[in-house]
Amino acid sequence: MEAGTPQVVKLEDLRVPGQLSGRKHILSILVENKPGVLARVAGLFSRRGFNIDTLAVGPTDDPSISRITLTLDGAVHPIDQVTKQLHKLVNVLKIRDMEPEETVAREMAMFKVSAAVESRSEIIQFAEIFRAKIVDVSRRALTIEVTGSADKIEAFERMIRPHGLIEMVRTGEIAIARGSD
Amino acid sequence: MRAADALMESLKAEGTEHVFGIPGGANLPTYDALVDAEFRHIQVRHEQGGGHAAEGYAKASGKVGVAFATSGPGATNLVTAIADSMLDSVPTVFITGQVRTELIGTDGFQEADILGSTLPFVKHSFQVTDPRQIPEYVHEAFHVASTGRPGPVLLDIPQDLSRAEIDYAPRTEPVELAGYKPPSAPNVKQVRIAAKAIANARKPILYTGGGVVNANASEELRELAAADRFPVTSTLMGLGSYPASGENWLGMLGMHGTRAANYAMDEADLIVAIGARFDDRITGKLSEFAPRAKFIHIDVDPAEISKNVPAHIPIVGDAKLVLPALTREYRALQTDGSRLDGWWKQIKAWQDEFPLRYDEGKDGEIKPQFMIEAMHRATQGDAIVTSDVGQHQMWAAQYYGFDKPRRWINSGGLGTMGFGLPAAVGAKVACPDESVVCLAGDGSLIMNCQELATCVAEEIPVKVFLMNNGYMGMVRQWQELFWDRRYSAVEMGPSPDWVKLAEAFGATGLRCEDSADLEETMVKALETDGPVLLDVRVSPEENCFPMIPAGAAARDMVG
Numbered sequence A: 001m002e003a004g005t006p007q008v009v010k011l012e013d014l015r016v017p018g019q020l021s022g023r024k025h026i027l028s029i030l031v032e033n034k035p036g037v038l039a040r041v042a043g044l045f046s047r048r049g050f051n052i053d054t055l056a057v058g059p060t061d062d063p064s065i066s067r068i069t070l071t072l073d074g075a076v077h078p079i080d081q082v083t084k085q086l087h088k089l090v091n092v093l094k095i096r097d098m099e100p101e102e103t104v105a106r107e108m109a110m111f112k113v114s115a116a117v118e119s120r121s122e123i124i125q126f127a128e129i130f131r132a133k134i135v136d137v138s139r140r141a142l143t144i145e146v147t148g149s150a151d152k153i154e155a156f157e158r159m160i161r162p163h164g165l166i167e168m169v170r171t172g173e174i175a176i177a178r179g180s181d
Numbered sequence B: 001m002r003a004a005d006a007l008m009e010s011l012k013a014e015g016t017e018h019v020f021g022i023p024g025g026a027n028l029p030t031y032d033a034l035v036d037a038e039f040r041h042i043q044v045r046h047e048q049g050g051g052h053a054a055e056g057y058a059k060a061s062g063k064v065g066v067a068f069a070t071s072g073p074g075a076t077n078l079v080t081a082i083a084d085s086m087l088d089s090v091p092t093v094f095i096t097g098q099v100r101t102e103l104i105g106t107d108g109f110q111e112a113d114i115l116g117s118t119l120p121f122v123k124h125s126f127q128v129t130d131p132r133q134i135p136e137y138v139h140e141a142f143h144v145a146s147t148g149r150p151g152p153v154l155l156d157i158p159q160d161l162s163r164a165e166i167d168y169a170p171r172t173e174p175v176e177l178a179g180y181k182p183p184s185a186p187n188v189k190q191v192r193i194a195a196k197a198i199a200n201a202r203k204p205i206l207y208t209g210g211g212v213v214n215a216n217a218s219e220e221l222r223e224l225a226a227a228d229r230f231p232v233t234s235t236l237m238g239l240g241s242y243p244a245s246g247e248n249w250l251g252m253l254g255m256h257g258t259r260a261a262n263y264a265m266d267e268a269d270l271i272v273a274i275g276a277r278f279d280d281r282i283t284g285k286l287s288e289f290a291p292r293a294k295f296i297h298i299d300v301d302p303a304e305i306s307k308n309v310p311a312h313i314p315i316v317g318d319a320k321l322v323l324p325a326l327t328r329e330y331r332a333l334q335t336d337g338s339r340l341d342g343w344w345k346q347i348k349a350w351q352d353e354f355p356l357r358y359d360e361g362k363d364g365e366i367k368p369q370f371m372i373e374a375m376h377r378a379t380q381g382d383a384i385v386t387s388d389v390g391q392h393q394m395w396a397a398q399y400y401g402f403d404k405p406r407r408w409i410n411s412g413g414l415g416t417m418g419f420g421l422p423a424a425v426g427a428k429v430a431c432p433d434e435s436v437v438c439l440a441g442d443g444s445l446i447m448n449c450q451e452l453a454t455c456v457a458e459e460i461p462v463k464v465f466l467m468n469n470g471y472m473g474m475v476r477q478w479q480e481l482f483w484d485r486r487y488s489a490v491e492m493g494p495s496p497d498w499v500k501l502a503e504a505f506g507a508t509g510l511r512c513e514d515s516a517d518l519e520e521t522m523v524k525a526l527e528t529d530g531p532v533l534l535d536v537r538v539s540p541e542e543n544c545f546p547m548i549p550a551g552a553a554a555r556d557m558v559g
């Protein structure tokens, strides 16, 4: 007769769900492609004290809609509160908190590394192991493009740093769900 | 049709009858169109006043309040009112002129990025980039401002675009916004669980807020409270939604709430929050707030639920729909009401031991609390009271005893001094047949006293009852209690002579310095035609008690 609700609800049995997930989250947010939308999203994060780790913005297959992909730390921020606040923005259409197991996430980075003749072959070897591409060569430096998960890019950075990292540029992660939907 | 005329048409189509504002270069087309518009424009004396008037209008009537301003300084003068609307969830639409499209981004004369500067505290905003958007955006603005959790919407229109010619056809379909779906009906299962939890509570309390007023759900609240004599308390913003003369009423809670209300929150085993948001003025020290309680949180804004205090049973929905459903489910359980007897015994003991009290004034001295009681008598407890911010506001909340919603209009979230007079202007315009009294503070009133000129010129007969203590009293109280009485910049000095000031504006000025004459003088003020300012000289250094010192727990109330 009372589908789904217990017969009695004892106060002492009531619990609140944990607020912090303790892991990294990738939010994929579809927004209307209107002026100021990014400022609204970014402003919301700064004023509520939510720290964005990475942020990537780009078009979608529908020209009136853009996608914002951002990553943030669920050990510090209650993700539920973040998504609820985002939903209050009228230009935000859809938010997906990507499930790690069911998501392919990729980031691209470019590293400019000082590469004296002695260390050059070692750096090229690292690049091969990471399936990175050398996209520019000069007398003193190599520029290497790496694509992969944020972990992979960070691992590459650790390998390359001792050789003298001149500059690093990262795009921030983008993500897509595995499977057909 | 000229876009500015289409603006007027669409405002009219939204039911606009009154607009508050000031013209300037960038909104000249709007003001030109206004000449032929069928609604009344109230020419305020400062855009902040126009903004607060729109708020007072909205709060008194439940309708959307509308204010106009020009670009640059006109628009930035609105900012406080926009922020105020946001924090108190007031349905308002602000329409600003902007410099011509070709000048945007060039630091043109009177250019200010009003859209950018108000992003943090608008519910939504629109930058018009094509004149054909104007009617469409007006309808969307009203829809967003007035549905779900209400709030301010800004519409910024470059001057050249409002002069453009467009094809205008009245809108027939309802507004649909892909990214905006305000919740309405609650999840039935959650309501059922909530009813069962309440049935098992031995020390429940209904903690209500401004959301109940916004949802027009007072009747529904009273029915829930009556389902089993549930004790009711309210935030500053919710006063009047449960009648202060009602038998379940514990008084306001929070920083200057009653001990009975705060102690009951502290001891409760189940708190039912309805349209309230666990603001720090309510919780005090969060880690020691209501340590024994489980929480049912009912709110139309899902983001409020579990924001400050995690909810055990969240219910997203419009209180107008949630409360009757909850009452029905609860009644169906046929619970034995006598389980609350012990709880009421405890509450009664607190009420008897700690009533609101003050020492009576001697030799005609007017105690501020007495002034509020006199005001209640003079108005038969049935005025729309607007307020400024400070001690007088808290005393009014404690002592006026509001029995109906939309009778208490004040700035709670932002705490904006100078809110009271312009809000009274708006309230009186919205409700011309009601008696509208602005309870002002001397520090606050001077911040927007220019609106007395509006009252006179536009024939808006508000009555200003000034609680003149010669201090920015609330700050003085904190300096006295928590900063070793080192008074710093809180004295108001000898000027102005308020009676003369009122007269200079063309209003009636009255003064009262003796408690024996107070009620009579108030009645006289109420009976005098036109706007009246009554300067009431009250005890200068009275403190507002009881209080929870900032950051302390409810059970540590002082005074």
Ligand SMILES: Cc1ncc(C[n+]2csc(CCOP(=O)(O)OP(=O)(O)O)c2C)c(N)n1
Pocket: B388, B389, B390, B391, B392, B393, B415, B416, B417, B418, B440, B441, B442, B443, B444, B445, B467, B469, B471, B472, B473, B474, B475
């Ligand atoms: C615009 C603004 N500035 C400063 C404050 C800080 N403040 C809060 S209450 C208060 C004193 C208000 O004085 P008055 O209007 O005389 O009221 P009283 O406390 O004396 O009743 C001040 C300065 C404020 N709330 N708003």
Ligand SMILES: [Mg+2]
Pocket: B390, B441, B442, B443, B467, B468, B469, B470, B471, B472, B473
């Ligand atoms: Mg004062």
